[in-house]
Amino acid sequence: MRICVLGGGVIGVTTAYFLARDGHQVTLVERRADVAQETSHANGGQLSYSYVAPLADPSVLPKLPQWLFSRDAALRFVPRLDPHQWRWCVEFLRACTRARSQQTTAELLGLGFLSQRLMHEIVARESLDFDYVRNGKLVVFRDREGFEGACRQAQYQAKFGCEQHALDGAACVALEPALAHIGGDIAGGIHTPGEEAGDCDSFTRHLARAAQRDGVQLQLATELSGLRINESNVQAAITSQGDIEADAFVMCLGFQSQPMLASLGVSVPVYPLKGYSLTLPDAREHGAPRVSVTDAHHKVVYAPLGERLRIAGMVDLTGMSAHADRERIALLTRQARETFPQAGDYDAIQTWTGMRPATPDSKPLIGTTRFRNLWMNTGHGALGFTLACGSAQLLADRLANRALPLDGDAFVPARWTR
Ligand SMILES: Cc1cc2nc3c(=O)[nH]c(=O)nc-3n(C[C@H](O)[C@H](O)[C@H](O)COP(=O)(O)OP(=O)(O)OC[C@H]3O[C@@H](n4cnc5c(N)ncnc54)[C@H](O)[C@@H]3O)c2cc1C
CATH class of the missing domain: 3.30.9.10 (D-Amino Acid Oxidase, subunit A, domain 2)
Structure with a gap:
């Protein structure tokens, strides 16, 4: 599957890494010149x-x-x-x-x-x-x-x-x-x-290089301005470097996931x-x-x-x-x-x-939205570095329709968007 991951913080990069290891063809879009330049940059470690x-x-x-x-x-x-x-x-x-x-x-x-x-x-x-x-x-x-x-x-x-x-x-x-x-x-x-403990910035940057080795295409310095949608699907990510078409999109924009999703009529309390x-x-x-x-x-x-x-x-x-x-x-x-x-x-x-x-209950949002091929992995609050690997695995398992290693329903976005 062609998957476009939106956002290159620790969550977007771990998501891209796990999806690429599942054999997907992954493109990661990040507006900064490198990954981990926003909330994942100098956190508590x-x-x-x-x-x-x-x-x-x-x-x-x-x-x-x-x-x-x-x-x-x-x-x-x-x-x-x-x-x-x-x-x-x-x-x-x-x-x-x-x-x-x-x-x-x-x-x-x-x-x-x-x-x-x-x-x-x-x-x-x-x-x-x-x-x-x-x-x-x-x-x-x-x-x-x-x-x-x-x-x-x-x-x-x-x-x-x-x-x-x-x-x-x-x-x-x-x-x-x-x-x-x-x-x-x-x-x-x-x-x-x-x-x-560890340095989240270095972890994310090194994992991004490992993901590139596994085939992930990093599109840095690329600003996402919106998503092109039809009634039930996202067709393309609209970016400063042109439109990116894919079979699925994963929203990992940190706190900016909320306004981006709101522009599509999807409301999340992030x-x-x-x-x-x-x-x-x-x-x-x-x-x-x-x-x-x-x-x-x-x-x-x-x-x-x-x-x-x-x-x-x-x-x-x-x-x-x-x-x-x-x-x-x-x-x-x-x-x-x-x-x-x-x-x-x-x-x-x-x-x-x-x-x-x-999020108000401190639980991340991992799962799909009312657009069939738009996923999210966001809302990790004070624990994004800690929970990144498990969240990325859960997202990849859900996307592949595999059995989940834990009760994934606890983190579905639908608990807020229904
Ligand atoms: C003071 C502080 C201390 C912390 N301490 C810890 C800790 O000790 N342990 C722990 O586990 N967690 C800690 N955290 C929490 C952790 O840092 C966050 O949960 C985590 O970094 C969130 O990662 P993210 O990938 O969701 O968001 P971000 O790192 O913000 O990534 C989102 C990415 O999306 C990009 N983006 C946004 N909009 C666009 C757009 N339109 N186009 C293209 N790209 C875009 C941004 O540039 C950014 O790179 C701490 C946080 C803070 C603030």
């Missing part, structure tokens, strides 16, 4: 297979006033005159029940474990240089209540096969000595030894959650963590990427503009410096802004 619990959870409800009124909150909401934003918020609130949160966690754990197995296969098969480490992850809590809630969550997840251990503050510092500076503030931590990252170029051996760390209090993640330390955080529900807010970057820098003061030279940090393509 954590392959966080056991930390997939959705943002929508009853525990967030008491925090809503803080999100609205505090400029220093980890999550910030600025209401816009935008019905799409309001619809997303309403659906988000509807998803904030214990039952839905637990169901979603179970479904995403399945997709996470599938992704991890496939990542291991890819790493064994391809020589991809992306600072990949199996270094485990430690989530530290500065308040007793948060730690106890995390212990309950770990107990719930144990029945799905997650190996996680609760540690007291001293044990957290023993595991990751770079935490010594805030050791006295740590109420406890959850350690997940099987977690991994909204950008803006975030920021900092990269410390020469992380110091004893001051920077070697285990991936999440500071649950500030909602900031730290991942070692070779010589570098990647620091990421902030969730801003503030509109479609990717404009970098200097105050948010300054806040993130201050929090990192206070947590790991000896990690490196903070005056040399590189800053970055990205737009997480988020």
Whole structure:
């Protein structure tokens, strides 16, 4: 089959790779000069297979006033005159029940474990240089209540096969000595030894080269302006380099999937959650963590990427503009410096802004649309790097009408578009 994949982030590239390995003739369209130049460029770098619990959870409800009124909150909401934003918020609130949160966690754990197995296969098969480490992850809590809630969550997840251990503050510092500076503030931590990290940008670029070897045609610097459709089919992608005809099309445009699909009358609740990252170029051996760390209090993640330390955080529900807010970057820098003061030279940090393509229930949209040959693989929110391989496999299996390795119905777009 001739398949045109739209978008060259980590999702589009893994999709193209898996489809090409199935024997399809794949063309990937990307407007930038290279792949992974937008949200997949400098994200947190954590392959966080056991930390997939959705943002929508009853525990967030008491925090809503803080999100609205505090400029220093980890999550910030600025209401816009935008019905799409309001619809997303309403659906988000509807998803904030214990039952839905637990169901979603179970479904995403399945997709996470599938992704991890496939990542291991890819790493064994391809020589991809992306600072990949199996270094485990430690989530530290500065308040007793948060730690106890995390212990309950770990107990719930144990029945799905997650190996996680609760540690007291001293044990957290023993595991990751770079935490010594805030050791006295740590109420406890959850350690997940099987977690991994890597540079999403390098992974995506190297996988794109491997996909080219398998026959994928990369059409870079090619802007998609629309799709030519008849009643039930897409006939061609209309691009700055001319029309591309294919038997099937897969929409992987990240947060821009929503306006592109809306132009065809297909409505999906994908909204950008803006975030920021900092990269410390020469992380110091004893001051920077070697285990991936999440500071649950500030909602900031730290991942070692070779010589570098990647620091990421902030969730801003503030509109479609990717404009970098200097105050948010300054806040993130201050929090990192206070947590790991000896990690490196903070005056040399590189800053970055990205737009997480988020659905209200944190589950990606993998499947077809009301146009028979238009598929989507999008809406991965805060976990696109983590879930990329499993999502691409699921999409390829569905397209080939094969038996699915898990309950694919959990991710069908029809749950929102019907
Ligand atoms: C601060 C931050 C930290 C994060 N940390 C992590 C983490 O630790 N672990 C994790 O798993 N995930 C993390 N994520 C989430 C992850 O980065 C995203 O889920 C993922 O990158 C989304 O990939 P994508 O391919 O869907 O989107 P993108 O990477 O945005 O790709 C979409 C592509 O489509 C292209 N495109 C758009 N419109 C057009 C058009 N009209 N024509 C042609 N091309 C077009 C864009 O140029 C882009 O390359 C983080 C995100 C942020 C912002």
